[in-house]
Amino acid sequence: xxxxxxxxxxxxxxxxxxxxxxxxxxxxxxxxxxxxxxxxxxxxxxxxxxxxxxxxxxxxxxxxxxxxxxxxxxxxxxxxxxxxxxxxxxxxxxxxxxxxxxxxxxxxxxxxxxxxxxxxxxxxxxxxxxxxxxxxxxxxxxxxxxxxxxxxxxxxxxxxxxxxxxxxxxxxxxxxxxxxxxxxxxxxxxxxxxxxxxxxxxxxxxxxxxxxxxxxxxxxxxxxxxxxxxxxxxxxxxxxxxxxxxxxxxxxxxxxxxxxxxxxxxxxxxxxxxxxxxxxxxxxxxxxxxxxxxxxxxxxxxxxxxxxxxxxxxxxxxxxxxxxxxxxxxxxxxxxxxxxxxxxxxxxxxxxxxxxxxxxxxxxxxxxxxxxxxxxxxxxxxxxxxxxxxxxxxxxxxxxxxxxxxxxxxxxxxxxxxxxxxxxxxxxxxxxxxxxxxxxxxxxxxxxxxxxxxxxxxxxxxx
Amino acid sequence: xxxxxxxxxxxxxxxxxxxxxxxxxxxxxxxxxxxxxxxxxxxxxxxxxxxxxxxxxxxxxxxxxxxxxxxxxxxxxxxxxxxxxxxxxxxxxxxxxxxxxxxxxxxxxxxxxxxxxxxxxxxxxxxxxxxxxxxxxxxxxxxxxxxxxxxxxxxxxxxxxxxxxxxxxxxxxxxxxxxxxxxxxxxxxxxxxxxxxxxxxxxxxxxxxxxxxxxxxxxxxxxxxxxxxxxxxxxxxxxxxxxxxxxxxxxxxxxxxxxxxxxxxxxxxxxxxxxxxxxxxxxxxxxxxxxxxxxxxxxxxxxxxxxxxxxxxxxxxxxxxxxxxxxxxxxxxxxxxxxxxxxxxxxxxxxxxxxxxxxxxxxxxxxxxxxxxxxxxxxxxxxxxxxxxxxxxxxxxxxxxxxxxxxxxxxxxxxxxxxxxxxxxxxxxxxxxxxxxxxxxxxxxxxxxxxxxxxxxxxxxxx
Numbered sequence: 001x002x003x004x005x006x007x008x009x010x011x012x013x014x015x016x017x018x019x020x021x022x023x024x025x026x027x028x029x030x031x032x033x034x035x036x037x038x039x040x041x042x043x044x045x046x047x048x049x050x051x052x053x054x055x056x057x058x059x060x061x062x063x064x065x066x067x068x069x070x071x072x073x074x075x076x077x078x079x080x081x082x083x084x085x086x087x088x089x090x091x092x093x094x095x096x097x098x099x100x101x102x103x104x105x106x107x108x109x110x111x112x113x114x115x116x117x118x119x120x121x122x123x124x125x126x127x128x129x130x131x132x133x134x135x136x137x138x139x140x141x142x143x144x145x146x147x148x149x150x151x152x153x154x155x156x157x158x159x160x161x162x163x164x165x166x167x168x169x170x171x172x173x174x175x176x177x178x179x180x181x182x183x184x185x186x187x188x189x190x191x192x193x194x195x196x197x198x199x200x201x202x203x204x205x206x207x208x209x210x211x212x213x214x215x216x217x218x219x220x221x222x223x224x225x226x227x228x229x230x231x232x233x234x235x236x237x238x239x240x241x242x243x244x245x246x247x248x249x250x251x252x253x254x255x256x257x258x259x260x261x262x263x264x265x266x267x268x269x270x271x272x273x274x275x276x277x278x279x280x281x282x283x284x285x286x287x288x289x290x291x292x293x294x295x296x297x298x299x300x301x302x303x304x305x306x307x308x309x310x311x312x313x314x315x316x317x318x319x320x321x322x323x324x325x326x327x328x329x330x331x332x333x334x335x336x337x338x339x340x341x342x343x344x345x346x347x348x349x350x351x352x353x354x355x356x357x358x359x360x361x362x363x364x365x366x367x368x369x370x371x372x373x374x375x376x377x378x379x380x381x382x383x384x385x386x387x388x389x390x391x392x393x394x395x396x397x398x399x400x401x402x403x404x405x406x407x408x409x410x411x412x413x414x415x416x417x418x419x420x421x422x423x424x425x426x427x428x429x430x431x432x433x434x435x436x437x438x439x440x441x442x443x444x445x446x447x448x449x450x451x452x453x454x455x456x457x458x459x460x461x462x463x
Numbered sequence: 464x465x466x467x468x469x470x471x472x473x474x475x476x477x478x479x480x481x482x483x484x485x486x487x488x489x490x491x492x493x494x495x496x497x498x499x500x501x502x503x504x505x506x507x508x509x510x511x512x513x514x515x516x517x518x519x520x521x522x523x524x525x526x527x528x529x530x531x532x533x534x535x536x537x538x539x540x541x542x543x544x545x546x547x548x549x550x551x552x553x554x555x556x557x558x559x560x561x562x563x564x565x566x567x568x569x570x571x572x573x574x575x576x577x578x579x580x581x582x583x584x585x586x587x588x589x590x591x592x593x594x595x596x597x598x599x600x601x602x603x604x605x606x607x608x609x610x611x612x613x614x615x616x617x618x619x620x621x622x623x624x625x626x627x628x629x630x631x632x633x634x635x636x637x638x639x640x641x642x643x644x645x646x647x648x649x650x651x652x653x654x655x656x657x658x659x660x661x662x663x664x665x666x667x668x669x670x671x672x673x674x675x676x677x678x679x680x681x682x683x684x685x686x687x688x689x690x691x692x693x694x695x696x697x698x699x700x701x702x703x704x705x706x707x708x709x710x711x712x713x714x715x716x717x718x719x720x721x722x723x724x725x726x727x728x729x730x731x732x733x734x735x736x737x738x739x740x741x742x743x744x745x746x747x748x749x750x751x752x753x754x755x756x757x758x759x760x761x762x763x764x765x766x767x768x769x770x771x772x773x774x775x776x777x778x779x780x781x782x783x784x785x786x787x788x789x790x791x792x793x794x795x796x797x798x799x800x801x802x803x804x805x806x807x808x809x810x811x812x813x814x815x816x817x818x819x820x821x822x823x824x825x826x827x828x829x830x831x832x833x834x835x836x837x838x839x840x841x842x843x844x845x846x847x848x849x850x851x852x853x854x855x856x857x858x859x860x861x862x863x864x865x866x867x868x869x870x871x872x873x874x875x876x877x878x879x880x881x882x883x884x885x886x887x888x889x890x891x892x893x894x895x896x897x898x899x900x901x902x903x904x905x906x907x908x909x910x911x912x913x914x915x916x917x918x919x920x921x922x923x924x925x926x
Contacts, residue, residue: 030780091782094679160780187684201683205781214745216557216896220664220866221650223796224766225757227750230791231700231769238701241694278821282677285820287690294688303687306694307784312771313792317493317623318668318829319554320794320867321770321895328693329776331783333686357748358741366781403683404783432784433679 003143004451008135012444015135016107016118018048019443022087022127023105023120029065029088029160038156041087042066045154048131052138054152062164065156069175072141073149079461080149081454082178082417083137084407085130085185086158089122090432097434107440112191112428117437124438125431129184129424130154132443136450145451147458151178158185161367162407169414180380180457181411184446186401186423191441193271194392196384197421199299199400200408202334202371204343205307208351209362210236210326216312217322227358229326230311236354236361237328240304244290247304247332249350255337259300267295270397280428299400303333329366333402340368340406369406372419379460380420387422387452391445422446422453466606467914471598475907478598479570479581481511482906485550485590486568486583492528492551492623501619504550505529508617511594515601517615525627528619532638535604536612542924543612544917545641545880546600547870548593548648549621552585553895560897570903575654575891580900587901588894592647592887593617595906599913608914610921614641621648624830625870632877643843643920644874647909649864649886654904656734657855659847660884662762662863663871665797665834667806668770671814672825673699673789679775680785690821692789693774699817699824700791703767707753710767710795712813718800722763730758733860743891762863766796792829796865803831803869832869835882842923843883850885850915854908885909885916 027041028034045068046057054070065088092102100106105120118128133152140146153176155165169176186197212229213222242248272295274286288297297303311326313319334343348363355361375381376398388396408419424446430436490504491497508531509520517533528551555565563569568583581591603609616639618628632639649660675692676685705711735758737749751760760766774789776782797806811826818824837844839861851859871882887909893899
């Protein structure tokens with residue numbers, strides 16, 4: 001491993017520059033106007049894999065954006081690690097809040113990242129974290145230190161629901177045959193508190209449209225006489241939570257698995273300061289479901305949030321209009337054993353049933369994803385734990401995360417494989433927000449830790 | 464009057480073309496990008512007044528858009544009518560819903576307007592109705608049939624609150640000296656049911672901003688843990704009405720003058736078909752304050768409507784974000800004796816008090832306006848009633864309107880003058896909406912009726 005570590009040290013500048021190049025391409029999968037850039041990014045990923053020494057590289061076409069595949073099989077009797085990542089990114093909106101343009105990466109020091117952090121959309125989620133695997137592989141491969149086989153599957157539609165990945169996996173069981181899946185698309189508690197994600201929430205995401213009158217109306221002539229779609233939508237949204245912030249959709253909690261008191265006590269041991277949390281967000285208090293801690297609300301409990309709302313006149317000044325339509329994007333984070341399709345149906349039925357007189361409601365489901373929990377007694381988890389311990393000098397804490405990586409459940413179903421979530425991001429990295437960044441420390445810590453995972457996973461598999 | 468009527472008949476085509484020219488200029492006062500067009504429209508109005516024979520024409524500068532003044536004093540012992548109108552228009556948004564561009568006027572036949580209607584922003588509100596006065600004046604003046612003095616005051620900021628008009632009126636008491644104010648900026652019940660507006664609602668208009676966390680957050684990591692500004696805003700808006708659709712702002716109804724049972728019975732005589740009303744708007748039912756009819760809800764009762772709402776991700780696809788901020792534009796229509804400034808303060812205090820934990824609220828008042836009721840026993844109302852009866856062969860019905868023309872109360876306060884609201888628009892004209900239009904029948908009926916108002920007003924004044 002000394003040669004690998006030396007190689008990483010000697011190539012730090014280049015590793016950083018190559019990531020910066022990748023971050024310059026705005027691979028926003030949600031917005032069709034970036035289609036050429038998303039495709040270009042797939043090619044860049046393939047080029048980088050090729051230069052790192054991967055073989056059988058293919059930019060696999062799908063009904064949407066392509067999946068980049070590459071592998072290096074050194075010995076069929078050795079274990080095979082399948083690395084998953086994604087090269088697409090979230091939209092950069094609201095762009096006016098970026099202090100530096102989202103696709104012009106720049107390194108700046110911050111309080112949390114005294115060594116500097118790379119500011120760019122995708123810096124952490126997931127170009128930066130995905131690229132650590134390419135570079136760790138390069139370091140092992142160029143020094144003939146690869147202890148096992150490795151396969152890469154890097155997709156371009158994670159931020160829009162990974163629909164075509166499911167088809168690809170279904171059609172490529174043989175090519176994707178492996179022993180474990182390794183993903184870096186999550187975070188850890190702090191740079192001095194390493195942790196590994198063992199649970200993920202699922203997702204149901206819908207768009208709702210409330211229609212009132214067939215045209216925009218003058219609020220002086222019609223105000224008070226007809227249902228105003230915006231007021232109606234507000235009323236409907238408000239009714240989705242009760243006074244204790246429980247979700248009111250009938251049947252919503254039916255399949256939620258409650259944690260035992262022991263499990264909750266174990267969770268409560270993770271460091272958490274409400275004061276620091278509120279200060280970082282500049283809020284005077286937290287708000288959430290009665291009877292649960294903030295950590296629990298964000299991980300083991302399902303939630304419902306409006307992610308966007310619009311309707312009526314939103315320009316400068318005053319327009320006295322009653323809009324014909326109002327819209328919202330609403331997402332629900334799910335926990336085991338809630339089923340996204342079932343929850344989506346419960347939502348649609350309930351939302352349609354609460355439409356006030358004089359309105360009609362249309363609900364369009366977007367992508368969903370199943371919740372997942374990964375076992376901490378598996379070889380994969382143990383190998384990851386040893387790897388972090390090696391590079392951080394601290395045993396990582398297992399944590400349940402509030403985010404969703406729906407493909408984890410899909411991988412298990414389709415390939416029968418468990419996923420290990422070796423994330424190196426921080427909550428403060430502002431993923432999905434303006435000024436997303438990724439610590440230079442975290443980037444290189446990832447590149448250093450990943451080879452140890454290969455080593456320990458191979459050793460544990462063979463013992 | 465025969466010469467006047469002949470002149471109108473002979474110049475119909477020109478009168479229509481000149482209006483079309485005026486409608487081509489996008490004089491949107493709410494949006495600074497149309498500033499040059501608003502100013503150009505003021506010049507066009509001045510040119511038209513000059514050609515019609517008005518004197519002392521001046522494009523009077525204000526802190527905002529100018530006010531066009533012109534007059535014709537034939538004899539100081541005769542009564543003076545002060546005509547008010549506005550040359551600015553509402554924004555055309557949402558522009559994609561116009562079947563023909565908003566500023567490319569076109570005449571099309573409709574079910575209600577078999578003789579055709581002019582489709583363009585401002586066709587009815589208020590370029591079309593204001594221009595009737597210019598043309599009626601021209602017809603009287605060119606035929607030496609003017610029975611009294613006339614003054615014009617045409618402003619360019621009605622759609623944004625007429626703030627500078629107040630200053631202008633205050634500084635021009637002598638120049639604006641008159642006996643009555645005549646305004647066509649309202650509607651009538653139907654082309655075969657002429658009516659005159661005797662009451663107007665006031666207005667309080669505010670913009671609210673709800674701030675939660677200091678940046679956009681990932682809804683997976685923070686969902687359920689912090690107040691989501693959009694959910695919070697929805698909850699706050701929803702709470703502004705109770706289950707009976709009464710407004711919940713403390714003190715809101717304190718100064719509302721309730722109508723007597725007789726007055727309500729009189730109002731109920733106006734023709735109204737709920738079925739036709741719902742059909743025209745394509746809604747399955749009306750919705751409003753418990754205990755009042757639709758006509759009452761839209762005229763004698765105060766209301767609260769959200770006119771616009773926005774926040775979070777509103778683009779294509781799905782973005783799992785918790786927005787840092789959410790916004791809404793909210794207006795309240797007021798009735799005598801509610802005071803706009805007082806109601807705005809009640810709103811601000813209440814809205815700030817209901818902000819959930821973890822949010823802060825900022826309320827910015829836009830323009831307001833006082834409600835007004837005009838007496839039907841005045842010479843002005845009587846003259847208008849006789850004029851309509853002459854040209855429609857039907858006595859017009861006095862009605863209270865739901866709209867607001869805040870300047871009516873200001874005129875009374877500043878100049879001590881009552882306003883007569885001779886409106887020729889229809890509710891179906893879609894003012895403030897896409898595809899605003901104004902019946903060709905209504906345009907010419909207005910031009911024909913106005914000279915009779917001059918005649919009867921002068922006669923009644925002298926008798």
